[in-house]
Amino acid sequence: MNTLMKDIAQATGFSINTVSRALRDDRKISKRTRELIRAKADAMGYIHNAIAANMRCLQSKVIGVISKDSSNPFFAEVVRGIEERAREHGYNMLLVNTEEDAQRERDYVRLFVSRHVDGLLVVPGYQCQENLQLYKSLSIPFCFVGRRVQGIEGHSLLHQDYESQLEVSSYLIANGHRRMLYLAGPENLSNSADRLNGHLKALENAGIALDPSLIIHTRGHIEEGYASVNLALNRGIRFSVITCFNDLLAMGALKSLSENGCQVPKDVEVFGFDNLYISQFMQPSLSTVDVPKFALGVSAVDELLRHIERRDLEYKDLNLETRLIYRGSTLNRGL
Amino acid sequence: MNTLMKDIAQATGFSINTVSRALRDDRKISKRTRELIRAKADAMGYIHNAIAANMRCLQSKVIGVISKDSSNPFFAEVVRGIEERAREHGYNMLLVNTEEDAQRERDYVRLFVSRHVDGLLVVPGYQCQENLQLYKSLSIPFCFVGRRVQGIEGHSLLHQDYESQLEVSSYLIANGHRRMLYLAGPENLSNSADRLNGHLKALENAGIALDPSLIIHTRGHIEEGYASVNLALNRGIRFSVITCFNDLLAMGALKSLSENGCQVPKDVEVFGFDNLYISQFMQPSLSTVDVPKFALGVSAVDELLRHIERRDLEYKDLNLETRLIYRGSTLNRGL
DNA sequence: TTTACAATGGTTAACGTTAATCCTGGATAC
DNA sequence: GTATCCAGGATTAACGTTAACCATTGTAAA
Numbered sequence: 001m002n003t004l005m006k007d008i009a010q011a012t013g014f015s016i017n018t019v020s021r022a023l024r025d026d027r028k029i030s031k032r033t034r035e036l037i038r039a040k041a042d043a044m045g046y047i048h049n050a051i052a053a054n055m056r057c058l059q060s061k062v063i064g065v066i067s068k069d070s071s072n073p074f075f076a077e078v079v080r081g082i083e084e085r086a087r088e089h090g091y092n093m094l095l096v097n098t099e100e101d102a103q104r105e106r107d108y109v110r111l112f113v114s115r116h117v118d119g120l121l122v123v124p125g126y127q128c129q130e131n132l133q134l135y136k137s138l139s140i141p142f143c144f145v146g147r148r149v150q151g152i153e154g155h156s157l158l159h160q161d162y163e164s165q166l167e168v169s170s171y172l173i174a175n176g177h178r179r180m181l182y183l184a185g186p187e188n189l190s191n192s193a194d195r196l197n198g199h200l201k202a203l204e205n206a207g208i209a210l211d212p213s214l215i216i217h218t219r220g221h222i223e224e225g226y227a228s229v230n231l232a233l234n235r236g237i238r239f240s241v242i243t244c245f246n247d248l249l250a251m252g253a254l255k256s257l258s259e260n261g262c263q264v265p266k267d268v269e270v271f272g273f274d275n276l277y278i279s280q281f282m283q284p285s286l287s288t289v290d291v292p293k294f295a296l297g298v299s300a301v302d303e304l305l306r307h308i309e310r311r312d313l314e315y316k317d318l319n320l321e322t323r324l325i326y327r328g329s330t331l332n333r334g335l
Numbered sequence: 336m337n338t339l340m341k342d343i344a345q346a347t348g349f350s351i352n353t354v355s356r357a358l359r360d361d362r363k364i365s366k367r368t369r370e371l372i373r374a375k376a377d378a379m380g381y382i383h384n385a386i387a388a389n390m391r392c393l394q395s396k397v398i399g400v401i402s403k404d405s406s407n408p409f410f411a412e413v414v415r416g417i418e419e420r421a422r423e424h425g426y427n428m429l430l431v432n433t434e435e436d437a438q439r440e441r442d443y444v445r446l447f448v449s450r451h452v453d454g455l456l457v458v459p460g461y462q463c464q465e466n467l468q469l470y471k472s473l474s475i476p477f478c479f480v481g482r483r484v485q486g487i488e489g490h491s492l493l494h495q496d497y498e499s500q501l502e503v504s505s506y507l508i509a510n511g512h513r514r515m516l517y518l519a520g521p522e523n524l525s526n527s528a529d530r531l532n533g534h535l536k537a538l539e540n541a542g543i544a545l546d547p548s549l550i551i552h553t554r555g556h557i558e559e560g561y562a563s564v565n566l567a568l569n570r571g572i573r574f575s576v577i578t579c580f581n582d583l584l585a586m587g588a589l590k591s592l593s594e595n596g597c598q599v600p601k602d603v604e605v606f607g608f609d610n611l612y613i614s615q616f617m618q619p620s621l622s623t624v625d626v627p628k629f630a631l632g633v634s635a636v637d638e639l640l641r642h643i644e645r646r647d648l649e650y651k652d653l654n655l656e657t658r659l660i661y662r663g664s665t666l667n668r669g670l
Numbered sequence: 671t672t673t674a675c676a677a678t679g680g681t682t683a684a685c686g687t688t689a690a691t692c693c694t695g696g697a698t699a700c
Numbered sequence: 701g702t703a704t705c706c707a708g709g710a711t712t713a714a715c716g717t718t719a720a721c722c723a724t725t726g727t728a729a730a
Contacts, residue, residue: 002474004686015709020688030707045472050449051389055715062450069613070430070692078500079405083432095405095416095430111427114385115397115450137380139337139412190613222616277406279591281557283618323506339716350679353720365677390685614713 003046012040022049053117063304064112065095066105066122073276074246074293075123076146081297082121089305100125100186100219106134113140119304124149127187141307143315145300147294148190154315154329157300161191164289164322165198168243168271173206175333177241177269183228183253185220185245192220195245195273213237220245225252233260240268241330247279250286254329270329284328289297289321338381347375358383368543371648389451398639399447400430401440408611409581409628412623413480416632417456426453435521435554441469448475454639459484461523476642477575478650480635483525489650492635499624499657500533503578505604506659508541510668512576512604518563518588520555520580521614530580530608530646548572555580560587568595575603576665582607582614585621589664605664619663626657 005023009016014037022029029037054060065082079095082173086093094117098104105125112120120142124131131183132151135142158321172180182199185192191224196215203210216232218224232239232257233256242257250272254264262268264284272279272288279286299318307313326332340358344351349372357364357372364372389395400417402410414430421428429452433439440460447455455477459466467486470477479491507515517534520527531550538545551567558586560583567574577592581583585607589599597603599619607614607623614621623669634653642648661667 006686016687017689017710018708024688028707047448049451049686050446051386051451052715053684053688054386055390055717056688057715058380069410070405072416073406073408076406076411080432080434083405092443093431095432096428097415097430099415107723108427110382111385113382116384116386222613226616251613251616255618258618278557278586278613281561281586283590283593303723341716351717352719353678356678359718363677368677384716387685388718390687390716391718392685638691 002049003041003044004049005046008037008044008211009040011044012037015062046238049187057289059270060116061090061189062092062094062117062310063119063121063301064108064115064117066108066112066120067095067097068123068125070095070097071156072248073278074274074291075146077277077293078297078300081294082145082301083297084294085298085301089301091301091305093277098123098125101129102126102131104321106131109134109138115137119143119308121145121300121304123147126186129256135156141299141304143304143307145194146191146296148317150190154304154317156317157296157303159291159296159320160322162198162201164324165243165273166201167198167324168273168289169199169202172243172269172271173202173208174242175331178208179211179239181213181229181232181237181239181242183225183242183244183249184215184217185249187217199243214239214333218245218249220249222252225249226256227252229253233262241271243271245273247274247276247286247288250288250329251279251282254282254284254286264329265331267304269331272329275325280327282329287327287330288325290320290325292320296320307325337384338376338379339384340381341374343372343379343381346379347372357532375549390644394453396425397427397429397449397450398454398456398636398643399443399450399452400428401443401455402430402432402446403458403460405430405432408613409626411607412612412628413458413635417480417636418627418632419629420633424636426636428639431459434456437461437463438465441466444469444473448473454478454643456480456635456639458482464573476639476646478635478639481526481631483652485525489652491589491652492631492638492655493652494626494631494655495657496529496654497533497536499659500530500578500608501537502533503608503624503657504534505540507604508537508543508576509575510666513543514546514574515549516564516567516572516574516577517550518560518577518579518584519550520554520584527580534578535634549574553580553584557582557583557587560584561591562587564588564591565595568597576605576606577603579637580608582609582611582623585664586614586617589605589617589619589621599664600666604666607644607664609625610660615662617664622662622665623660624657625660627655631655662667 006016008017019037023033062268063086067142067246083093096108100124119140123145124147127150148156184196216228218228242253250270253270257264264270272286275288275290279288340354341351343355350385351497354372357369358501398421402414416427431443437460443489454475458480459482470487483491493612519531553561585605588605592599599605610623610625614623
């Protein structure tokens with residue numbers, strides 16, 4: 001049987017009332033009594049019953065995080081930022097993964113509401129009507145991390161997806177590339193659309209007609225980067241650079257190029273997106289867009305806590321800055 | 336204000352009792368009534384209050400997972416296995432990360448107990464007396480994933496750390512290597528010790544005297560693999576193969592070797608451990624020990640649920656099988 | 671007609687903690 | 701000597717759901 005407050009009260013002779021107050025650092029309890037009760041609680045192995053407490057009072061000091069995929073290094077770093085910052089503010093983080101399943105996303109939102117978290121950070125998956133409705137009716141503070149949900153304005157923490165890809169593609173065009181293979185991300189995801197649009201805008205700016213065979217849609221997995229480039233090479237599609245929705249695709253692309261005897265960056269240049277920690281260890285190391293992943297998590301917590309503390313605050317989108325990183329997978333142009 | 340059962344009762348005309356039973360699929364409620372109540376609950380946006388329910392009844396259908404580090408791809412795959420299997424059994428998984436901090440590990444154990452999870456899966460960090468005491472006094476079912484805790488017998492799901500490293504090192508010795516650089520993992524961690532011991536045993540079996548300069552201790556991070564090999568090369572330490580505590584170290588090693596003009600596997604062979612998904616995408620692809628990460632998560636859930644369902648069951652350690660995978664970072668010997 | 675059962679309702683106690691309210695006795699201040 | 705303050709206690713209601721128990725109605729079987 002677990003130790004309860006009433007057991008501690010019995011053991012120390014104080015009332016259950018005083019025990020509760022002592023453990024909560026209520027100022028009405030003298031230091032001596034408080035320490036005495038604390039010591040006894042520790043000795044008896046007392047663990048506070050958050051469920052019962054939560055029943056009475058509003059806050060749980062827990063924020064729920066719904067991520068996409070634990071094995072995606074991008075979100076792993078975001079989650080680290082969230083967890084660190086939450087702890088700094090005295091909150092705990094509880095994490096679940098949707099694997100991009102909309103049904104699961106809904107289930108988890110309900111799980112967290114059901115278990116009374118104080119707020120919710122979500123990496124939303126594909127758009128769907130049911131989820132939109134759920135978010136619209138959500139009664140606790142929430143923010144979207146790294147992605148938007150169409151129909152819910154102001155709740156998103158974003159990074160410069162459109163702007164960065166525009167910059168990357170423009171840079172490549174400025175350096176003479178005309179046939180650029182673009183490995184796109186999952187459709188129906190705000191990032192994918194934003195990044196792809198940046199790429200298309202760069203083409204348009206340069207007056208380059210779009211060749212549809214140079215856009216390959218993927219779900220953003222590493223093995224698809226490999227397979228897509230294999231496919232493109234087998235089909236005889238010509239290109240002088242591959243620019244990718246994310247670093248994972250770029251890594252897959254590197255492997256395919258290497259196996260097909262294409263030298264990077266001499267024959268084909270490769271550009272990623274995200275700047276995963278591991279990208280610098282690829283051979284060649286990957287040129288990419290640095291997305292501030294840890295900072296994204298930190299900002300998300302800050303923003304969420306603002307809304308937890310002041311429920312009437314208006315929501316507004318935030319757009320974090322990115323920067324281009326040139327490494328071994330592109331030609332060194334003496335930047 | 337959130338919708339409560341009493342609101343649904345009021346709206347449908349049924350008693351709060353019947354509503355509760357209908358939502359819980361109690362057989363005493365007719366299908367017609369149940370569906371009617373369900374529909375109304377959905378329409379009113381009712382979300383079950385797990386906190387209140389948990390107060391009354393014992394189980395929460397939630398298992399807590401305390402992992403090491405969200406940005407370590409090894410545990411990410413284990414977590415995927417846990418989450419999938421838990422869902423198959425109607426359980427939810429809540430995850431936290433300790434970043435190998437013993438204090439945090441303790442805090443999180445208490446958090447989960449405090450929030451009434453039905454069971455706990457833990458990737459335990461460094462041994463320490465306080466944590467040992469905590470586990471000894473823990474009143475809910477728990478298992479350790481991938482590591483042991485000295486003093487707590489029978490609670491661990493392991494993989495063949497000792498046996499596999501013994502096999503790797505023996506294989507390398509059989510192929511003529513005498514000076515093998517070993518990049519060891521964090522001290523005070525059961526895996527590190529097991530794997531290192533396997534290596535030492537192989538040396539002993541072959542009658543090779545241990546050269547302490549060939550053992551480098553690290554915390555298992557990729558950048559340490561890079562730095563350690565740089566250091567060894569700078570110091571003029573001679574070796575013909577590098578065998579590593581994990582794949583991350585091996586990846587760092589690959590980068591250092593490449594930058595120092597050593598060809599892999601011609602000049603130096605490299606062996607990893609874990610078989611991370613990404614390891615096959617390295618250049619050269621990494622020879623390694625395949626640890627069944629997903630299966631480890633699955634087994635952990637199965638084992639934990641057995642103990643959740645039958646609290647009197649005796650605990651016993653499980654040791655999952657591994658296998659060696661030979662890829663491009665070692666010489667192809669026509670296996 | 672009697673018996674039995676299924677579907678439902680009502681009532682009530684319980685889970686462990688918190689917090690509000692009121693009370694007491696002793697110490698300190700004026 | 702009175703007023704004030706402080707540590708602490710006692711009591712009680714509340715949080716929302718569950719579950720046990722008993723009662724009621726209507727229908728089907730014996």
